[in-house]
């Protein structure tokens with residue numbers, strides 16, 4: 616009996632397998648299934664993991680079943696594996712916008728469900744993950760799931776109705792930050808720096824700022840005030856950003872992303 620079965624070895628499935636094995640997860644406790652045979656074979660070879668004969672076979676052999684297929688493939692998959700579920704099995708779904716009640720309506724029986732919303736940064740074990748669970752999941756199962764997935768990054772537990780907010784903040788967040796980074800680089804070019812040098816300086820500034828914030832356990836406002844001297848360069852730049860509603864715009868961008876996530880999951 617495997618502890619964890621992963622259905623779907625695409626981008627996310629592979630990132631999860633890589634992060635788990637990289638952190639010492641016992642491959643004997645891992646089973647996977649992927650629809651594309653050549654992809655499954657390549658993954659089995661690359662990660663030395665066992666591949667189940669079918670999705671149903673995987674559900675029969677694993678306690679925790681992590682679903683990493685696209686939401687549009689969920690209906691067919693869940694209808695196929697539903698008969699193999701019993702009261703002890705637990706579904707971990709990373710499918711964006713797929714609510715627990717939708718999953719249950721597809722399985723057509725009471726099943727333990729944990730939803731996880733990862734972001735792209737799980738690829739380097741620095742993911743930000745939101746997690747919610749239904750009432751059938753015990754405290755012990757929730758703890759084991761958190762422990763199993765902890766190599767992917769930081770996990771934050773939220774009520775399920777806040778999963779769309781998680782999608783907006785940490786799911787879409789990398790794109791917002793990258794737009795900011797692009798603007799920083801263009802800003803450097805605008806004041807005369809060559810693009811390659813502006814790029815190195817901007818990326819390192821973001822990395823170094825987060826590393827300092829964490830190492831020194833600083834609040835963002837405190838650290839911002841540390842670099843903002845009276846009448847200096849930083850306050851001149853910040854004043855311009857605030858005149859143009861920088862923070863308000865970002866706050867509203869996250870609200871828009873949350874609203875879109877809600878629309879899509881409906």
Ligand SMILES: NC(=O)c1ccc[n+]([C@@H]2O[C@H](COP(=O)([O-])OP(=O)(O)OC[C@H]3O[C@@H](n4cnc5c(N)ncnc54)[C@H](OP(=O)(O)O)[C@@H]3O)[C@@H](O)[C@H]2O)c1
Pocket residue numbers: 622623624625626627628648649650651654670682683684685686688691692709710711732733734735786
């Ligand atoms: N990528 C992200 O950054 C991200 C972030 C948060 C959440 N997610 C969620 O993660 C899930 C996976 O995303 P992804 O980017 O990894 O997608 P992906 O690369 O398309 O991977 C999904 C894989 O599952 C396979 N598959 C489809 N039906 C299957 C079945 N019945 N049994 C076994 N395998 C099956 C697909 O094969 P075919 O190609 O042949 O269909 C594909 O190889 C999605 O639900 C997405 O919403 C992704």
